[in-house]
Structure formats: C-alpha cells, structure tokens
Amino acid sequence: MKIALVEYGAGNLPSVERALARLGADTFRAPAPEALADADAIILPGVGHFGALMRQLGERGMIVPLRERISRRVPFLGICLGLQALFSASDEAPEDTGLGIFPGRVAALPPTAKLPHMGWNQLERREPARLLEGVPQDAYFYFAHSFAALQNSTGPGHAEAALCDHGGRFVAVVENGSICGVQFHPEKSGQAGARLLENFLRLAQSESQSNRAEGRAAQ
Amino acid sequence: MSLARRIIPCLDTDGSRVVKGVQFIHLRDAGDPAELAARYNREGADELVVLDIAASRDHRPTFLETIRRVAAELAIPLSAGGGIGTLEEGQAILRAGADKVTVNTAAIRRPALLTELAAEFGAQAVVLAIDARRDGAGWRAYVRGGHEATDLDAVKWAQEGVERGAGEILLTSMDRDGTRKGFDCELTAAVSETVSVPVIASGGADTPQDFLDVFEKGKADAALAASIFHDNLQGFGALKRFLAERGVPMRVSA
Numbered sequence: 001m002k003i004a005l006v007e008y009g010a011g012n013l014p015s016v017e018r019a020l021a022r023l024g025a026d027t028f029r030a031p032a033p034e035a036l037a038d039a040d041a042i043i044l045p046g047v048g049h050f051g052a053l054m055r056q057l058g059e060r061g062m063i064v065p066l067r068e069r070i071s072r073r074v075p076f077l078g079i080c081l082g083l084q085a086l087f088s089a090s091d092e093a094p095e096d097t098g099l100g101i102f103p104g105r106v107a108a109l110p111p112t113a114k115l116p117h118m119g120w121n122q123l124e125r126r127e128p129a130r131l132l133e134g135v136p137q138d139a140y141f142y143f144a145h146s147f148a149a150l151q152n153s154t155g156p157g158h159a160e161a162a163l164c165d166h167g168g169r170f171v172a173v174v175e176n177g178s179i180c181g182v183q184f185h186p187e188k189s190g191q192a193g194a195r196l197l198e199n200f201l202r203l204a205q206s207e208s209q210s211n212r213a214e215g216r217a218a219q
Numbered sequence: 220m221s222l223a224r225r226i227i228p229c230l231d232t233d234g235s236r237v238v239k240g241v242q243f244i245h246l247r248d249a250g251d252p253a254e255l256a257a258r259y260n261r262e263g264a265d266e267l268v269v270l271d272i273a274a275s276r277d278h279r280p281t282f283l284e285t286i287r288r289v290a291a292e293l294a295i296p297l298s299a300g301g302g303i304g305t306l307e308e309g310q311a312i313l314r315a316g317a318d319k320v321t322v323n324t325a326a327i328r329r330p331a332l333l334t335e336l337a338a339e340f341g342a343q344a345v346v347l348a349i350d351a352r353r354d355g356a357g358w359r360a361y362v363r364g365g366h367e368a369t370d371l372d373a374v375k376w377a378q379e380g381v382e383r384g385a386g387e388i389l390l391t392s393m394d395r396d397g398t399r400k401g402f403d404c405e406l407t408a409a410v411s412e413t414v415s416v417p418v419i420a421s422g423g424a425d426t427p428q429d430f431l432d433v434f435e436k437g438k439a440d441a442a443l444a445a446s447i448f449h450d451n452l453q454g455f456g457a458l459k460r461f462l463a464e465r466g467v468p469m470r471v472s473a
Contacts, residue, residue: 111415118417119223145343189295
C-alpha cells in the first residue's frame with residue numbers, strides 16, 4: 001500500500017513522514033496531481049494558515065484531484081490544517097474556499113482561553129471510530145492551533161468521532177468512512193499518536209481492499 | 220478534560236554539543252543533543268527546546284544538522300533557535316525539523332521579524348524568548364545571551380511581542396538561571412497575566428515544589444529546565460506524578 005503525502009511546503013511533512021516510517025509504512029511525496037494516481041491512501045499534513053494552504057494547493061492544481069479522490073473513497077487523512085481544508089471555508093481566510101467535503105465553516109476558537117491552543121489535551125469520544133481503537137480514553141494528543149471546526153459543523157450524517165474543549169467544544173477527530181481528519185498532530189503525540197497513525201494505515205488497507213473488490217464486481 | 224501543563228527540557232548547545240553554564244557563563248560539556256533528546260522523548264518530556272547559545276553565523280550549518288539529528292529522535296514537538304535574525308534563518312530552522320522557531324535579540328532590534336515569521340509560518344510556530352532581570356519594581360529585557368541590557372520593560376515587551384505575532388513566550392529569569400533557587404513566580408505571573416498566549420517559565424528549577432509553585436503562583440503554561448534533567452536529579456515520571464497528585468493537569472502516560 002502506497003501512501004501519498006501531499007507536498008505543498010507544510011512544515012510538518014518531514015515529521016509525518018518519519019512517524020509513518022517508524023510504523024513501516026510505504027510513503028512518497030506528492031507535489032503534483034499526477035502523483036496522486038499511484039496512491040492507495042492520501043495524507044494532507046498541515047500547519048500554518050488556511051489561506052496559504054488553499055492557495056498552495058490551487059497553484060499546484062491539486063484541489064480538483066484531491067476532491068475527486070476523496071469522493072471516490074480513496075482513504076484520506078487530514079492533519080491539523082489538513083482537517084480544516086475538508087470544510088467549505090474558514091474565518092482565518094474568508095476569501096479562500098476549502099475542499100468542501102464537509103459543508104461547515106472553520107472558526108476562531110473563543111478567546112476566553114489562551115490562544116493558540118498549544119499543548120497536550122484529551123479527547124471526548126462521541127462515536128466509535130477505527131482511528132481511536134486501542135487508544136486509552138485518557139490519552140493526550142498535541143494540539144497547536146487557533147482555529148477549529150466547532151462542534152456540529154461537519155453537517156448531518158458526518159461522524160464527529162471525538163471533540164476537544166478549549167474555550168469551546170471543537171472537532172478533534174472526524175471519521176466518515178474513508179474520510180478522516182484530526183485537529184491535533186499525531187506525528188508529535190508520542191505513543192498515542194503513533195497508535196492513531198497505525199489505525200489509519202489499517203483503515204486505509206481495509207478501505208482500499210473493499211474499493212478494489214467493488215471495482216472488480218462493477219466490471 | 221483540560222489542557223495539560225507542559226514540562227520541557229532544554230538543550231543549550233554550542234551548535235553541536237550540549238553545554239551547561241551558570242547565569243550564561245562558565246560553560247561545560249553535558250552530552251550529545253540527539254542522545255539526550257531520545258532519552259527525554261522516551262521518559263515523558265512534553266516538548267523539547269534546543270538552543271544554539273554560541274549562535275555564530277559560521278557554524279549555523281552545524282546547528283541545523285544538530286536540529287535534524289534531534290528531530291529524528293522525537294515524537295514530541297521541538298522548538299529551536301539562537302541568533303535567528305531573518306525570515307530565511309527561521310525557515311531553515313523549521314525546514315531542519317523544528318516545529319517552532321525561537322527569536323530573542325533580533326526581535327528586539329527589529330520587532331517586525333515576529334510579524335514576518337507569523338505571517339509565513341503561523342503564530343503557533345513563533346516563540347519569543349525574553350531574558351529578564353529584576354530592575355526596581357519591574358524587570359528589564361536583556362539581549363545577546365544576557366550580556367546587554369535594553370531599555371525595554373520585560374512585561375511590556377512580552378505584550379508587544381504577542382501583538383506583533385509571537386504565539387508563545389519563553390521567559391527566562393536571569394536572576395534565577397542556574398541558581399536552583401526556584402522559578403521567579405512573580406515575573407512569570409506578571410507576564411502570564413498580561414499576555415494572551417502560553418508562557419514557558421525558565422530559570423531556577425530544582426525541586427518538584429518549584430514546578431508546583433510556578434504553575435500555581437506563576438500561572439505558567441509550561442516549565443522549562445536543563446541541568447536537573449541532564450544530571451538525572453529529576454525524572455519526568457516522578458515529577459509529573461507529584462504535580463498530578465496535587466491537581467496540576469499533566470500528561471502522565473507517555
């Protein structure tokens with residue numbers, strides 16, 4: 001199974017790459033749409049500014065191909081800003097549009113707590129999720145962000161598998177069939193983060209197998 | 220469920236080796252940065268800071284290589300800096316594998332640097348390091364590794380730094396640094412209650428009680444120390460259990 005890491009200048013790509021290498025995953029960097037064709041699964045790492053991310057993806061001609069792969073159920077994991085990119089827009093860059101997989105809008109965290117929300121926090125589980133299998137209930141994950149998808153912003157029928165709270169409840173883990181996203185950085189979250197990435201690899205394996213089986217049946 | 224306070228070991232390096240000193244002088248060798256990083260990552264540190272305290276341009280490539288070696292050992296966040304003066308130098312630090320870049324002297328000389336870094340990499344990647352020394356009723360900010368006084372009030376400078384783009388303050392008490400007399404809780408609280416971003420307290424750590432004090436009285440979001448960890452005087456597990464038992468939110472499991 002080959003996993004594409006979308007390359008657009010995100011600072012955390014090398015750490016995601018290293019974390020996956022420790023798990024024995026076969027990854028490659030995908031700086032252009034053509035590279036996505038070979039991918040059994042796609043990871044969009046992200047850190048920084050929503051507008052910068054969407055503009056970078058736009059300049060590389062990646063927006064339509066990414067949207068198309070995600071809709072065709074190629075297993076996808078968005079990390080931090082990569083999760084936010086799944087939404088239709090963000091208050092961080094109101095003039096830019098997101099991938100629009102989820103109809104909601106990313107908003108600023110309420111300034112009642114210190115921002116950025118920076119450090120290790122726990123999750124509030126809402127739905128069973130393969131991504132969180134074997135992850136202890138009280139596990140901590142590393143967050144570093146000021147914007148987030150607030151609770152119930154993914155839209156009806158989309159599983160907000162876990163929330164986190166920092167001045168207000170926001171989406172920490174989304175798992176919607178093959179479409180996954182996490183607001184924290186699993187690549188910086190010690191053993192709990194490694195377990196989550198391992199779970200994604202397993203999820204991707206089983207999703208891509210069932211995609212292939214369906215493809216054969218359709219022929 | 221709440222945000223855990225962080226325990227952060229710091230590696231002061233001469234570019235390639237970890238060094239130790241008292242109040243910024245009398246340096247001696249304290250080990251290999253990558254080896255220490257691997258140990259702290261394994262033992263439960265929440266984050267790591269690596270600084271180039273010599274920070275001469277000649278050996279910058281050596282320090283970048285050190286960051287690469289350290290980052291390869293970590294599954295926790297890494298901040299790095301020392302002598303960073305431009306956007307390009309900051310970018311090199313992040314490209315080498317750091318998640319955040321710390322700036323100090325250059326930000327005082329040219330505060331727009333903070334804005335430039337935040338615009339490019341996001342505020343969460345920009346740490347403003349402030350070296351502060353007691354001066355009358357307040358604290359004065361120092362630059363060049365504590366060698367040179369500025370005319371800036373440390374608390375006001377922290378506030379301005381945040382307005383200009385810093386996403387975190389690394390606050391070192393020069394009066395306490397290397398003394399093992401405990402953190403300067405008064406300084407830490409003054410900054411933490413003024414700024415809207417997390418504050419990392421540094422300088423003077425010795426006992427678990429010192430950490431408890433800086434979280435409770437100093438309102439610190441994170442506490443940083445070097446020699447007590449390098450010399451094995453304090454272990455992360457025991458320290459974090461001590462704090463957790465006293466009600467400080469801590470990530471106790473690795």
